[in-house]
Amino acid sequence: MAEVVLTDVNKWYDGHVHAVKHVNLHARDREFMVLVGPSGCGKTTTLRMIAGLEEISSGEIRIGDRLVNDLPPMDRDIAMVFQNYALYPHKSVYSNMAFGLQMRKYPKEEIAKRVREAAGILDIEQLLERKPRQLSGGQRQRVALGRAIVRHPALFLFDEPLSNLDAKLRVQMRVELKRLHERLETTAIYVTHDQVEAMTLGDRVVVMKDGLVQQVGDPMELYGKPANKFVAGFIGSPAMNFAEVTIAESGGALWAEAPGIRIKVPPGSTAGLRSHTGGRVALGVRPEALRLATGSDPAEYVFDATVDVVEPLGAEILLNVSAGPHALVARVEPGVSVKMHERVRFAFNPERLHFFDHATETAI
Amino acid sequence: MVIERRWKKWFYFYIPLGVFILFTLFPFYWMGVTALRPDPELYRSWRAANATPFWTLDPTLEHVKGLLSTTAFLRWLWNTMFIATVSTIISLICGMFAGYALARLKFRGSEFLGTAIFITYLVPQTLLFIPLADIIRNMHLGNTPWALILTYPTILIPFCTWLLMGYFKTIPRELEECARIDGATRFGAMVRIIFPVAVPGILSAGIFAFTLSWNEFIYALVFLSSVEQKTVPVGVVSELIRGDIFFWGQLMAGALLGSVPVALAYSFFVEYYVAGLTGSIKG
Numbered sequence: 001m002a003e004v005v006l007t008d009v010n011k012w013y014d015g016h017v018h019a020v021k022h023v024n025l026h027a028r029d030r031e032f033m034v035l036v037g038p039s040g041c042g043k044t045t046t047l048r049m050i051a052g053l054e055e056i057s058s059g060e061i062r063i064g065d066r067l068v069n070d071l072p073p074m075d076r077d078i079a080m081v082f083q084n085y086a087l088y089p090h091k092s093v094y095s096n097m098a099f100g101l102q103m104r105k106y107p108k109e110e111i112a113k114r115v116r117e118a119a120g121i122l123d124i125e126q127l128l129e130r131k132p133r134q135l136s137g138g139q140r141q142r143v144a145l146g147r148a149i150v151r152h153p154a155l156f157l158f159d160e161p162l163s164n165l166d167a168k169l170r171v172q173m174r175v176e177l178k179r180l181h182e183r184l185e186t187t188a189i190y191v192t193h194d195q196v197e198a199m200t201l202g203d204r205v206v207v208m209k210d211g212l213v214q215q216v217g218d219p220m221e222l223y224g225k226p227a228n229k230f231v232a233g234f235i236g237s238p239a240m241n242f243a244e245v246t247i248a249e250s251g252g253a254l255w256a257e258a259p260g261i262r263i264k265v266p267p268g269s270t271a272g273l274r275s276h277t278g279g280r281v282a283l284g285v286r287p288e289a290l291r292l293a294t295g296s297d298p299a300e301y302v303f304d305a306t307v308d309v310v311e312p313l314g315a316e317i318l319l320n321v322s323a324g325p326h327a328l329v330a331r332v333e334p335g336v337s338v339k340m341h342e343r344v345r346f347a348f349n350p351e352r353l354h355f356f357d358h359a360t361e362t363a364i
Numbered sequence: 365m366v367i368e369r370r371w372k373k374w375f376y377f378y379i380p381l382g383v384f385i386l387f388t389l390f391p392f393y394w395m396g397v398t399a400l401r402p403d404p405e406l407y408r409s410w411r412a413a414n415a416t417p418f419w420t421l422d423p424t425l426e427h428v429k430g431l432l433s434t435t436a437f438l439r440w441l442w443n444t445m446f447i448a449t450v451s452t453i454i455s456l457i458c459g460m461f462a463g464y465a466l467a468r469l470k471f472r473g474s475e476f477l478g479t480a481i482f483i484t485y486l487v488p489q490t491l492l493f494i495p496l497a498d499i500i501r502n503m504h505l506g507n508t509p510w511a512l513i514l515t516y517p518t519i520l521i522p523f524c525t526w527l528l529m530g531y532f533k534t535i536p537r538e539l540e541e542c543a544r545i546d547g548a549t550r551f552g553a554m555v556r557i558i559f560p561v562a563v564p565g566i567l568s569a570g571i572f573a574f575t576l577s578w579n580e581f582i583y584a585l586v587f588l589s590s591v592e593q594k595t596v597p598v599g600v601v602s603e604l605i606r607g608d609i610f611f612w613g614q615l616m617a618g619a620l621l622g623s624v625p626v627a628l629a630y631s632f633f634v635e636y637y638v639a640g641l642t643g644s645i646k647g
Contacts, residue, residue, distance in 0.1 A: 053541050073545045080545050086538035090560045103547030147546075 002064035002077075002154035002187055003029045004050065009059035011045050011211075019045050021211040023059070027189055027204075032181050034190045034202030037234070042211040044159060047191045051157050052076050063155055074103075079148035080157040083164060085140045087132035087147075094128040097147045104151075111150075118146040121180070138169045145177075149184060156181075156188040162197065174200055195235050199223070207231045229361040232284050232354055238318060240354070241290075241328040245283045247276045255300075256283055256355075260324025264300035266350040272364040273355060281364065284354035287318065290330035292338075293347035301348045307338055321346070392623075398616040399427055406612055427613030428621070431604075437618060439592055440599040445625065447509050447595060448577040451516035455573050458517065459524025460566065464554055466525065467532035468540075478529065485522035489582050492518065500587055511587035512595070516580060520573045527572070531565030532558065564639035571633055575626050596622040 004027040011020035020042040027033040035043040048054040050061055052073035061068050068076050079100070087096050094115055101111045119125045122142045132140060141161065148156060161177075162170045178201055181188055192198055198205045199219040207214040207222065207230070215227040226232035232240045245256040247265070254265035254273055265273055273281065293302045305323035312334070319330045319338060323346075330346060338344060355364040398406065400423040410417055431437050465471075466478045496515050505511040535558060543553035559566070584598045591603065600618035604611045630637065 051541075051545060053544070072549070073541070074547045074549070076545075078545060080542065082538040082542060084536055084538055086536060086542040088539060088543070088557055088561070090563075099543070100546035103552070147542075151546075 003027060003031075004033075004155060004187060004189065005060075005062040006046070006050070007060040007062075009046070009049060009061060010057045011042070011049060011054065012057040019211050020049070023211075023213055025206060025213070025216070027187055030185050030187055032178075032188045032190065032201060032203045034192060034198040034205045035208060036192055036195055036198035036202075036205055037208035037214075039193055040210075041208040043191045043193075043206075043208050046208070047157055047159055047189060050155075050189060051078060051080050077154040078157055079151050079153040079155075080159065081144050081148050081161045083160040085132075085144040085164070087140055087143055089132050091131075092128065093124065093130050093132070093135070093143050093146075096132065096143055097128075097150050100147065100151045114150045114152075115146075118150045121149065121183070122146050137165055138173065141165060141173060145180070149180070152186075154187065156184075156186055158188065158190040158192075160192055161190075162192070163194075170197075177201060196237065199235065205235075207234060209234075225363070226284075226354065227363055229282055229284065229356040229363075232356070232363075236286060238287050238329045238331070240284045240286050241326075242356075243283045243285075243323075243326045243328070244280055244358070246280050247273050247278065249277050256281075258283075258324065258326065260305070260326065261303045262300075263303065263348060263353075264350075265355075266353055268351075269353065269355055269364065276357075276364070280358045282356040282358060282361070284356060285328075285348060286352060287329045287331035289349040289352035290328065290332075290346050291349070292332060292336055293345040297347040301350050302345055303348075304343060304345050307340055307342045307344060310338060310340055319344075395616045395620050398612055399620050400424060401613065402426065403613065427611075427617040430611075431614045431617045431621075435603050435614070435618075436591055436594075436599065437596075437621070440594050440596045441622070441625075443509060443593060444578055444595040444597075444622070447512045447516070448574050450509075451513045451520060451577050452570055452573040454513070455517045455520035455524045456566065456570050458521045459528050459569060459573075460559065460562075462521070462525040463528030464532055464558065467529045468537075478526075481522045481525055485519065485526070489519065493582055493586050496583070497586055506587060507589050507593055509593070512577075512580070512583055515583050515587065516577045520576060523576070524569045524573055527569045528562065528565055531562050531569075535561055564636040567633050567636040568639075571629055571637055574629060578626055 004025070006023050006025040009020060009023045010018070013019055023042075023046060025033075025046075035046060037043050045054060049056045050063070052068065052071060056069060063076055063078070088099065091099065097115045097118060098111045101114060106114075115128070116125070119128060122145055124139065124142045124146060127135060127139060127143070132143065135143065141164075144161070158177075162173050165173060174197060181201075190198075190201060192201075199222075202219060204216060204218050205222055206216045209230050215222060215231045217225075222231060222235050226235065226240075229242070233242065243258050243261060245258040245261070248255050248257050254270050254277065256263050256265055303323050305321035305328065307319055307321050308327070309320040311318040311320070315334060317332050317334055317336065317338075319332060321328050321330060321344070332338075356362065357364055397418070397420055401420045402422050402424045403426075405416070405420060405422060408415055462481070466474060466481075496518070500506050500511045500515070505514065539557055539561065540548075540550075540553040543557045544550060548556060579597060580595075581597050584595045585602075588594050588598065591599070594602065596618065600615060600622065604615045604618065
């Protein structure tokens with residue numbers, strides 16, 4: 001049971017590579033916090049600094065009420081699960097799980113009790129005598145989890161633990177991880193590059209890029225109110241569509257204009273966009289905020305486009321369309337019948353338009 | 365699918381393999397045959413009517429008996445064993461720690477140090493024995509086993525360090541990071557996790573070091589003078605070649621018996637040894 005607080009944490013490599021920049025984070029007690037971002041964004045370095053495997057260049061890290069800056073990993077009361085599982089190949093599953101407790105001089109009966117308990121939770125009791133090389137990928141992952149939970153640590157750290165599993169197993173383990181977290185009620189920090197994993201697992205998600213925290217929020221908040229263009233494009237699959245538009249005023253209303261598209265700025269955004277009149281901004285719209293227009297749609301929220309590719313996914317259909325120079329993706333109901341090269345009219349959901357500053361890329 | 369023609373398999377595989385095996389094993393066969401051949405047969409001309417150069421019709425153990433009774437062969441065997449074992453252990457211990465440090469720790473000049481260690485391995489022994497002889501004399505170690513036990517590591521430690529450094533680098537870093545989070549110190553993680561995982565590498569470094577010191581000739585020739593202190597390679601050559609007379613039978617018997625321990629060491633650890641050289645870790 002512990003909260004984790006990072007205060008202005010920086011990491012410099014060799015004095016000139018600024019890998020993690022002024023990171024401030026607060027993982028609450030029992031929270032499942034996910035760090036997500038593209039590779040090289042500093043998320044793993046941040047996790048390793050919390051673990052004590054990397055030194056921090058400046059700043060403070062607290063776990064619970066202890067400042068851990070100078071504590072070695074063994075004294076931080078944490079457990080970590082690695083991407084490649086890092087099982088000790090020369091030890092049996094039982095010894096792998098018992099190792100951390102043996103190092104801490106727990107009595108034999110206590111170790112046996114805790115290992116059996118963890119093995120029961122993870123359903124690996126029948127594997128305890130095996131060596132890691134005799135296990136499948138999913139089983140190894142369970143053993144790695146078991147090794148972490150027998151210690152009853154204050155904090156779990158996960159470094160892309162599901163990346164080496166095949167797609168089906170990954171989805172299954174994701175659900176189990178979430179269930180496990182519910183049961184153990186321990187603070188967890190989880191690193192992944194997979195935004196679906198981040199959204200499904202995280203109580204709160206931290207999006208990072210180039211060593212900087214872009215946004216911290218619960219999954220729906222990140223999805224619905226991205227703080228900047230990067231978060232908007234990173235979260236969600238297929239990604240949000242962007243189009244560069246010019247803001248023009250006519251008849252007392254603001255209009256977003258681009259070749260092939262002319263839409264009225266919805267009332268919610270006019271206040272923020274008024275200062276951009278005559279300038280360019282990025283218009284963002286999620287694929288599901290686009291739909292085929294019906295006759296009753298107001299003319300200021302529709303545009304015409306040509307269908308390039310139709311991707312029927314079963315539960316939905318993805319339409320790759322082009323409107324003027326812009327390539328957009330629309331997610332539509334499976335019932336519609338649209339053919340390639342067909343000219344169709346789309347309608348926006350005006351409630352779900354996003355505008356981003358052209359220079360700073362922050363949300364307007 | 366291509367069906368291989370039988371002659372191709374013979375031509376590209378069995379015949380070259382056979383030639384290779386013949387080439388490598390024939391000296392051993394020759395050694396064995398000569399050791400068992402009675403003297404009259406040994407000195408018979410190849411052109412004699414009853415010459416059997418490639419086998420013997422009348423095998424005898426007289427050379428082996430002569431070797432054991434007229435020379436200090438068993439003593440040499442013991443010396444060699446003692447010297448090779450102790451210098452191998454010293455070199456392995458130093459090599460394990462040095463190899464680990466070079467593979468894992470980041471410190472200023474670590475790359476330079478690694479290269480420097482490798483270069484010392486390249487200095488030929490035939491050059492190195494001159495200054496070393498001076499050192500041995502100053503330390504009054506001449507004609508004792510310690511002269512060799514302390515000089516062999518000069519070649520063995522760089523060798524072990526390099527082989528083990530390469531092996532340690534193949535072990536995932538996460539293993540020891542995990543051990544350190546689990547409650548081990550860096551030293552504890554090295555001893556409890558990395559060394560056990562590196563057993564194939566350590567064994568093959570050990571076998572190599574043992575063989576090198578077992579077969580070593582120049583230092584043993586220079587630093588040891590009395591008959592009882594000699595090692596097998598030097599003793600056999602210096603005591604069984606008197607002037608221009610070669611005691612071929614005893615020489616070969618000595619060589620044969622002298623290579624048995626090394627052959628045994630290899631055959632016991634051959635699997636580890638292969639894994640150590642190819643650096644395969646099974647997670």
